[in-house]
Amino acid sequence: MEKIYITYNQIHNTMKDLSEQVKASGFNPDLMVAIGTGGFIPARMAKTFLNIPILTVGIAYYDLDDNPTEKPTITQWMDQPDKQIRGKKVLLVDEVDDTRATIGFCLDELKKHEPAEIAICVIHNKKKKKKHEIPDWINHYFIGENLQDEWICYPWDAEDTDMQDKLSR
Amino acid sequence: MEKIYITYNQIHNTMKDLSEQVKASGFNPDLMVAIGTGGFIPARMAKTFLNIPILTVGIAYYDLDDNPTEKPTITQWMDQPDKQIRGKKVLLVDEVDDTRATIGFCLDELKKHEPAEIAICVIHNKKKKKKHEIPDWINHYFIGENLQDEWICYPWDAEDTDMQDKLSR
Numbered sequence: 635m636e637k638i639y640i641t642y643n644q645i646h647n648t649m650k651d652l653s654e655q656v657k658a659s660g661f662n663p664d665l666m667v668a669i670g671t672g673g674f675i676p677a678r679m680a681k682t683f684l685n686i687p688i689l690t691v692g693i694a695y696y697d698l699d700d701n702p703t704e705k706p707t708i709t710q711w712m713d714q715p716d717k718q719i720r721g722k723k724v725l726l727v728d729e730v731d732d733t734r735a736t737i738g739f740c741l742d743e744l745k746k747h748e749p750a751e752i753a754i755c756v757i758h759n760k761k762k763k764k765k766h767e768i769p770d771w772i773n774h775y776f777i778g779e780n781l782q783d784e785w786i787c788y789p790w791d792a793e794d795t796d797m798q799d800k801l802s803r
Numbered sequence: 804m805e806k807i808y809i810t811y812n813q814i815h816n817t818m819k820d821l822s823e824q825v826k827a828s829g830f831n832p833d834l835m836v837a838i839g840t841g842g843f844i845p846a847r848m849a850k851t852f853l854n855i856p857i858l859t860v861g862i863a864y865y866d867l868d869d870n871p872t873e874k875p876t877i878t879q880w881m882d883q884p885d886k887q888i889r890g891k892k893v894l895l896v897d898e899v900d901d902t903r904a905t906i907g908f909c910l911d912e913l914k915k916h917e918p919a920e921i922a923i924c925v926i927h928n929k930k931k932k933k934k935h936e937i938p939d940w941i942n943h944y945f946i947g948e949n950l951q952d953e954w955i956c957y958p959w960d961a962e963d964t965d966m967q968d969k970l971s972r
Contacts, residue, residue, distance in 0.1 A: 642811030643964040671850060671857050674843040678959050681840060688840050689879050690859040698886050710858050710887070713880040717867050790847050795812040 637785045639801035640757075645789065646679050648757055648778040653683030656725065661753050661774045663725035665718075669693055669740055670710065672729035675790055676757050680727065689718055691743075693736050706739040712747075719747035726752055730786060731759040731777070738766025745771075758786055806954045808970035809926075814958065815848050817926055817947040822852030825894065830922050830943045832894035834887075838862055838909055839879070841898035844959055845926050849896065858887055860912075862905050875908040881916075888916035895921055899955060900928040900946070907935025914940075927955055 656663065663686055668677035670692040677688050692710035696702050712718045724744060731737055737754060744752055753774035762783040768775060792798040825832065832855055837846035839861040846857050861879035865871050881887045893913060900906055906923060913921055922943035931952040937944060961967040 642815070642958070643968070646811070646958070646961070646964050668843070670859065671847050674837070674847045674857070674859075678840050678843045682960050682962075687861070687863070687878060688843070689861065690839065690843075692856070692858065694856070698883070709856060711882040713882045714867070718879070789811070789815070791851050792815070793851075795815050799812070 635783070635785045637787055637801075638781065638803070639787045639798055640789060641799050641802045642789045644802065645676060645757055649676050649679035650683050652755055652757075652776050652778050653680050655776050656684060656753070656755065656774075659753075659774055659776075661725075661751070662723060663753065664722040665689060666725045666727050666755075667691060667719075667740070667744065669726065669728040669736060672788075673727045676729055676755075677727040680725075680755070684725070686725075691740060693740065706736050708743070711743075715747040719744060719749050721748070721750050724749045724752045725755050727755045729757050729788060731756045731764075733762070734764040734766045734768075738764075741766075741769060741772070760784070804952070804954045806956055806970075807950065807972070808956045808967055809958060810968050810971045811958045813971065814845060814926055818845050818848035819852050821924055821926075821945050821947050822849050824945050825853060825922070825924065825943075828922075828943055828945075830894075830920070831892060832922065833891040834858060835894045835896050835924075836860060836888075836909070836913065838895065838897040838905060841957075842896045845898055845924075846896040849894075849924070853894070855894075860909060862909065875905050877912070880912075884916040888913060888918050890917070890919050893918045893921045894924050896924045898926050898957060900925045900933075902931070903933040903935045903937075907933075910935075910938060910941070929953070 665687045666677045668690045693706045694709045755776040757778040759777045834856045835846045837859045862875045863878045924945040926947040928946045
């Protein structure tokens with residue numbers, strides 16, 4: 635599988651472009667929900683351009699007792715979801731739409747808190763078989779770049795930043 | 804006031820160094836608590852080297868109804884703090900120790916959940932008058948760099964990443 639190396643600056647600029655797309659779309663989010671931990675960095679970058687608060691959710695494939703789980707498991711959720719989500723326009727941010735298992739799970743969970751609307755924003759979407767359809771109540775799905783099913787090496791996983799920059803496109 | 808420009812790669816490398824310091828200290832954190840939104844990016848960088856989960860707390864100087872507040876206000880907290888914090892060794896991560904108001908507030912709030920221990924980790928500490936003392940029950944305080952009371956321009960706030968790189972040391 636081909637590896638694609640991405641730098642922090644490239645992602646920062648993608649989040650700047652995506653923020654412009656969000657603004658141009660007419661969807662006017664009240665807040666972001668960043669899916670942890672992959673969504674933390676892109677959401678914070680986008681905050682500079684969208685100037686809205688960030689809430690986070692932690693999703694992992696292990697539970698709070700450290701047992702591995704097959705399905706996405708909540709490691710952290712909002713503490714006051716009715717106050718924080720109900721009636722709000724939410725921009726759900728993650729780094730990648732891979733199998734869409736995590737994003738699909740988060741959409742279903744967030745929907746329970748009755749937001750006014752949810753839109754999705756990812757740096758990368760992989761063109762591959764997905765475990766979830768995008769629900770028909772989603773009007774906006776913002777994608778920085780569509781990729782094949784490649785191995786994306788994000789800068790935050792790099793041991794050596796100089797090497798990461800060198801290997802990037 | 805002098806402005807200091809920092810690149811993403813510089814911060815990534817600082818978080819790598821800080822992670823080595825944490826490991827060398829004998830303090831063996833179970834998890835990080837990232838103070839949002841400034842702690843999101845450094846915590847995610849450190850995760851690569853520490854390989855522990857990240858919980859987040861949101862602290863702002865406005866409340867959930869968007870009214871400005873003088874004191875730090877919680878915009879998000881853990882949803883299951885007893886399960887998530889009690890008995891755990893917590894590494895509290897933020898970008899900067901400025902007046903220490905936010906960090907001091909978080910220490911007090913986290914302490915209520917009876918963690919086994921809390922250590923602090925920041926990219927930058929400013930040498931200036933603080934609003935909180937470091938409590939005597941804190942054994943470890945990891946600092947990437949001590950600065951005077953300068954204006955730190957973090958890369959995530961940059962409009963233009965090329966300019967940020969050029970202006971950095």
